[in-house]
Structures are given as C-alpha cells and as structure tokens.
Amino acid sequence: MDKERRSPAWAAALDVFVLLAWSGALFYLLNGGRYRYFLRPAFGIGLAAALLMCMVLSLAVMKVRARREGPWRLASLARAGVLALPLIYAVAAGNNVLDSHAFAQRWIAPELEAGNSGPSAVSLAEDEEDDTELVEVYKSTGPRKIPEALRRMLGLPPEDRQEEEPRNEAGKGVLPASLYDLAEYADRYRERRIVTDGMVAWDEKNKNRFYLFRFVVVCCIADAQPAAVLVECPATERPAPNSWMRVEGIADIVKVDKRAGVIIRKASLAPIRTPKDPYLY
DSSP, rough: SSSOOOOOOHHHHHHHHHHHHHHHHHHHHHGGGGGGGBGGGHHHHHHHHHHHHHHHHHHHTTTTOOBOOOOOHHHHHHHHHHHHHHHHHHHHHHHHOOOHHHHHHHOOOOOTTTOOOSSOHHHHHHHHHHHHHHHHHHHHHOOOOOOOOHHHHOOOOTTTTOOOOOOOOOGOOOOOOHHHHHHHSSSHTTTTTEEEEEEEEEEEEEEEEEEEEEEEOOBBBBGGGGEEEEEOOOTSSOOTTTTEEEEEEEEEEEEEEEEEEEEEEEEEEOOOOOOOOOSOO
16 A cells, blocks of 8 residues: 555544534524524524534535544644634533623713703703604504514514513503613603613612613624613612512613713512523614
C-alpha cells in the first residue's frame, strides 16, 4: 500500500457525535418553546432550519469513513471542542431567566431635564389628538392578522390569546399595561389605575418600595435591557427578590435621584407563576 493510510473509525464518529449532539440540543430548545429563554420567538424558524441541517450533515458524514492520517487529528479535536462549547453553555443555563442581579447591572433610569417635572399641557393635548386619530383608524381598518400556520411556525402565541383580566372586584375599570408601555409612554398612564406584572427587585435605598421589571429582548438576551417601574408598598412587606408579581395601582411620575421614573401607588400585590414568555419583545 502507499504511505497514505486510512484513518480509524473514531475520526468520522467524532464529527457525527458533535452534529447529533447539536441536533439533540436544537430539538430540546424547540420542544416546548424553550429557546424563548434565549431568543425572540420569531427565531424559531431559524432553529428548525439549523436542526434539519445538522441531521442532514450527520447522515452525510456517516458515509465518509476514510481520511488521511497526520496533522488533521489535532485539528479535528479542536474543531469538535469549539462546536461543543455552546452546548455546554446551553446545558448549564437551563431554563434560567435574567433576574434581579442582571437588572442591577443593566438598569439605567432615564434622565429628567432640569425644571421639568412632567409633560406640558400642549404636549398632552397633541398626544390626545394623535390617540383619537389612531383609535378611529384602528376601528375602521382593524388589526392586521397573521395566518395561524405562520404563527405556529414562528412560535408566536395564538391570535385569540388575551391578557388575563383581574378577577377581584377592585379590578373593574383597570387598564392593563405592559412594563414597556409604562416606561415608554408614562405620561399617558399618569393618574390612571393600571395593572401590570413582572419580576421583583428590591430598591436598596428605600424599604417601602421595590422595582417591578421585565427585560425587553430585541435579538437575544445578550442585548436585553430592562423596563421597570417603582412600586410603593408602605403598609406591606416587600415580596422576595426574583418573585413574579401582578401589581394593580395608580400610576404616577416621580423624581428618583434626579432621574425620572414611574411609580405605582396604592398598590395591591398578587403572586403569579413565571409566564411562558418571561421577556417582552
């Protein structure tokens, strides 16, 4: 025989093992929508394509049994190790979500301009006119609907899913609002009774209040930024950090350490389970 000899079977088996491990990890993330703990729901179709690609590649590599011996051995081990590193991270991360520790590292409250404690009457009037026009357009045209098949493919919630309304009598006339809406359009919720939910983080400077927050994900949790409001609870004990709460109360705008912030006063608290989608998109 010539000097070029065939490599042992473990060389091909190593590549197949890594590809099958990736296939299993992708299937695990897709099953039950677990990938939503890392990515936007719309990325589900990309993970499904990656799963199909890994399975096809593993079948193709199984048919390739012969390779040359030599320096490729170290290169193959290095390649397999690099591909396996993200799998180790996925196993270690599990179903954990960004919590109050991540909130403390990433939270930046918006600056309040000197001399401004709230919106001017002119800006409020303009906002009300814009809102009225938008409502009329919405009533005449209705929302654009996404086909149910495409929703399932992208991992989006059903079209007819609605937010849970408060069941207590005090919840009548309450306006549901996400934490993102409260932070982005705070002026429109001022002095209105609202209900929202999120994770708890303690305010270290004041024991009579805490932060209610959720992370807003644009692409993945690496770029996630928190949307948060303060909750005033002078008569009750603060809930435990990282617990999920539904809060109902009166929205207001306050100045905290020379920064603008939304606070919910006269709040009533109710513990809830961790939502299927812990982040806002």
